[in-house]
Amino acid sequence: MGELAIQNLTKVFHDDGGDIVAVDSFDAEIDDGEFIVLVGPSGCGKSTTLRMIAGLENPTEGDIVLDGETVTDKKPKSRNMAMVFQSYALYPHMTARENMAFGLKMTTDLAADEIADRVQNAAEMMGIGELLEKKPDELSGGQQQRVALGRAIVREPEVFLMDEPLSNLDAKLRTQMRTELQELQQEFDVTTIYVTHDQTEAMTMSDRIAVLDDGQLQQLGTPLECYHEPANRFVAGFIGSPSMNFFDVELDTSGPTPTLVHDAFEYELDDDVYADVEGHGSRFTLGIRPEDVKAVPEGTHNALSPTVQVTEPLGDVSYVYLDIDGEQYTATLEGDIVIESGRTLTVQFPQDRIHVFDAETGEALRNRAPPDSDDVEALAGLDDATGVEIGVE
Numbered sequence: 001m002g003e004l005a006i007q008n009l010t011k012v013f014h015d016d017g018g019d020i021v022a023v024d025s026f027d028a029e030i031d032d033g034e035f036i037v038l039v040g041p042s043g044c045g046k047s048t049t050l051r052m053i054a055g056l057e058n059p060t061e062g063d064i065v066l067d068g069e070t071v072t073d074k075k076p077k078s079r080n081m082a083m084v085f086q087s088y089a090l091y092p093h094m095t096a097r098e099n100m101a102f103g104l105k106m107t108t109d110l111a112a113d114e115i116a117d118r119v120q121n122a123a124e125m126m127g128i129g130e131l132l133e134k135k136p137d138e139l140s141g142g143q144q145q146r147v148a149l150g151r152a153i154v155r156e157p158e159v160f161l162m163d164e165p166l167s168n169l170d171a172k173l174r175t176q177m178r179t180e181l182q183e184l185q186q187e188f189d190v191t192t193i194y195v196t197h198d199q200t201e202a203m204t205m206s207d208r209i210a211v212l213d214d215g216q217l218q219q220l221g222t223p224l225e226c227y228h229e230p231a232n233r234f235v236a237g238f239i240g241s242p243s244m245n246f247f248d249v250e251l252d253t254s255g256p257t258p259t260l261v262h263d264a265f266e267y268e269l270d271d272d273v274y275a276d277v278e279g280h281g282s283r284f285t286l287g288i289r290p291e292d293v294k295a296v297p298e299g300t301h302n303a304l305s306p307t308v309q310v311t312e313p314l315g316d317v318s319y320v321y322l323d324i325d326g327e328q329y330t331a332t333l334e335g336d337i338v339i340e341s342g343r344t345l346t347v348q349f350p351q352d353r354i355h356v357f358d359a360e361t362g363e364a365l366r367n368r369a370p371p372d373s374d375d376v377e378a379l380a381g382l383d384d385a386t387g388v389e390i391g392v393e
């Protein structure tokens, strides 16, 4: 139990400046036990979506169906969902124990000893058994967040809804709690919808990521699908760090080989890439992830030689920032590479690694082949950037 259908969910806010479409026709089928992460830039509608699912905000249109039952008009406490907020939202005058028990006392007719048992179990699970008599201001941020999570757990809900629950914690604690939350979710196998700004959380915790922009769902897919097979330019740029490099290009078919022409370089297309873009006009966006940019010997065919702005060696890889036609682009090269600023570096965008988007609609026309276990050579190719004679002048 915990199968959730979100159907045409829409929220329009009205204020003095006019209508704000915060969420526009959001559709999703979420399986029992799935961990879905909602990501997107600030103001894209993540919290509003979550609040409508929780019942804290009335949808303008659409429905929320939990295990076949439409719950759109039900009060939050009758939905069998538990929400965890960024601010923890604990009652300051109550102890941790009272905070955890309060919701159960108010919304169920469970016997006092059953409530006490559930609180004790959840507290032990969250490692706060010793802290139950303390009030929120006597607890650290991480401990308060554990109480808030414990309060959600004791309700034994069908669905956990979490709005940036870790964002007030410092980086180290956030990493630790991320793992704990994942373990907890797997143990309970509870459907979870989790809002975050943090890419690492989205990539590592989720079964599927829902990428939103401007109130609209751009893609709902596994982290690797969103990474390797982005539906459009927005998803391609949003998922992955450092971000994908984009180039505005025009298709020139006047010569023997179809070529994408950028102000600073020309890129000849193989037949199979051309087949994907043919018939979609002449203006495209060429995309390549920094880790797919390859350093090659000077003079290599279909390569370009931009100026290096700066190199950041990080140990196992180095970020090399390149100036192409006055814009900054990134190449992630394997190994500890230091290249003097102002030198040129010859790089290539391997044909099987490029993405091509329609310049008008942003739709992905061509995505790089996703590496899989059968594609050992392609995976091995990821190592190509090490040890090559890179074309530094």
Ligand SMILES: Nc1ncnc2c1ncn2[C@@H]1O[C@H](COP(=O)(O)OP(=O)(O)OP(=O)(O)O)[C@@H](O)[C@H]1O
Residues within 6 Å of the ligand: 013, 014, 015, 020, 021, 022, 040, 041, 042, 043, 044, 045, 046, 047, 048, 049
């Ligand atoms: N109560 C409200 N009244 C009017 N507009 C609102 C209200 N709540 C949200 N909005 C608007 O709806 C849009 C979506 O807001 P929402 O809080 O859902 O975005 P978000 O993706 O969660 O943002 P953030 O990441 O910054 O928290 C924004 O333009 C916001 O200004």
